Amino acid sequence: MQAGKPVLYSYFRSSCSWRVRIALALKGIDYETVPINLIKDGGQQFSEEFQTLNPMKQVPALKIDGLTIGQSLAIIEYLEETRPTPRLLPQDPKKRASVRMISDLITSGIQPLQNLSVLKQVGQENQLPWAQKAISSGFNALEQILQSTAGKYCVGDEVSMADLCLAPQVANAERFKVDLTPYPTINNINKRLLALEAFQVSHPCRQPDTPAEMRN
Amino acid sequence: MQAGKPVLYSYFRSSCSWRVRIALALKGIDYETVPINLIKDGGQQFSEEFQTLNPMKQVPALKIDGLTIGQSLAIIEYLEETRPTPRLLPQDPKKRASVRMISDLITSGIQPLQNLSVLKQVGQENQLPWAQKAISSGFNALEQILQSTAGKYCVGDEVSMADLCLAPQVANAERFKVDLTPYPTINNINKRLLALEAFQVSHPCRQPDTPAEMRN
The missing domain is CATH 3.40.30.10 (Glutaredoxin)
Incomplete structure (x- = not known):
């Protein structure tokens, strides 16, 4: 089918x-x-x-x-x-575990706490500090983990599922004005990712539904 | 090693x-x-x-x-x-996708919104309604999805990773006094799961750190 x-x-x-x-x-x-x-x-x-x-x-x-x-x-x-x-998952099961751990940390441990429906619930004036707290407490952990897993990217030198989670989460961090200075590893990996074509064509600023004023 | x-x-x-x-x-x-x-x-x-x-x-x-x-x-x-x-994942990639979708729905879409650290942040008097809303809105979706995936268990008739997420989430629902009447499929699968030995020996009421008054 x-x-x-x-x-x-x-x-x-x-x-x-x-x-x-x-x-x-x-x-x-x-x-x-x-x-x-x-x-x-x-x-x-x-x-x-x-x-x-x-x-x-x-x-x-x-x-x-x-x-x-x-x-x-x-x-x-x-x-x-x-x-x-x-491949978006390495062959070695231990490296696959690291990729999935980082992916889950972002997709269960950070993003759900700062998504649209939760922010609506916490009320307008609390949204920014709430989102900042969720992201920075997740990034504190992530920065520490990446120090033992990262090469050029989140796990070694190949782009993996973890990187597909990282770049969009950093974009959210920037939207919510999170200071990224304490996270040099996250920041550097993100820069390398944004230089890749697949991350550029898929970027929020280049989608069919991106409003004109946000395009570039 | x-x-x-x-x-x-x-x-x-x-x-x-x-x-x-x-x-x-x-x-x-x-x-x-x-x-x-x-x-x-x-x-x-x-x-x-x-x-x-x-x-x-x-x-x-x-x-x-x-x-x-x-x-x-x-x-x-x-x-x-x-x-x-x-196996905790079926062999068929489409069924594996269903297992992972249900697992992620619970682990990213429900549990993080009602975990201890979030409930601390929303304040004592808001905890119960907050947790109930997170669980029932997730269960509304899950009940509908299970109607097309479930057999005896979440996906077909074999226990899978999805079931490992379901039973603990139902236990949380009960702790937070969520009415389970609207979720007959969830409820029935959960009952079948709790009858299995692996779910019993691993149950919160039988762990080394379970307080005496919660044991059974």
Whole structure:
């Protein structure tokens, strides 16, 4: 049941969507984007049509091979298993463990605490300090871990799933004005990643739904 | 560098620790428990010794094969890759995608929003409604997803990583007095899981650090 091009339900500024866009770009998978605007009309992710597709009412979701998958890491692991080149997980199980630990640290330990729906709940005036605390306490741990795992990238010298989580999280940190000075390892890896084509074409500032004033 | 028995840093009531304890039990891996009391002494996870081990200051962490891994799913995936029997991920990539999607939905979409450190931040009087909202909104999505993936368990008729996430999350739901009536599929799967030996021996009420009054 191969049903043509994969379709990615995405929002330009969603860090979770960006993770998947990088994976698709690195693996050279051609796909269509259906933009889901998380702000407009009270949030298009709440539409009945989208909820049928992803009951979590979150982006990203990927329609591929007759299947719809939600959750960015589940999508990336599926792409890795079905389109293994280039690899986003190292061959050595211990290095794979490091990649997954770093990925999970970001996707479970940082991002959920500073996403749109949580920030709505904490109230306008608390949003910035709340997000900053979540990100800096995660980055404190991450900086320490990377000191023993990193080479050019998060784990050794090959781009991995961990890097697909790192760059979008640093972009969020910048949006929330987190001081990155205490995190030189994170900062340097991020710079190297942003120089790669797959990170550039998938960047929030270059998506079909990026507003004109945010493009570059 | 096989260095004797694996060591699990665990807290009896931590749902993330319980996920890993179930994996260890199912795979018949003998291990030692080092209890980390998340409440006592202001939280033993904040000790310098533990932070060196897991900079995220969270349980679980598993020392195994000369490696220390944090993040429950990274641990479970490592166990699956190095001790594949019995399998906790199906062979079919599409079913694996469902298992990972459900696991990530719980571990990124529900648990982080109702964990101890977040609840401390929202303040005593808001804790219960905050946790209930996080769990019920996640369970609404999960109930809908399970209707197309579940057999006896979360995905088909074999216990998988998704089930290792489900039972501990239902236990949290009960602690936070979430009404489970709207979630018959979740409820039924959970009952089947709790009847299995691996879920019983790993249960929060039977750990070395379970206080006497909570044992049974």
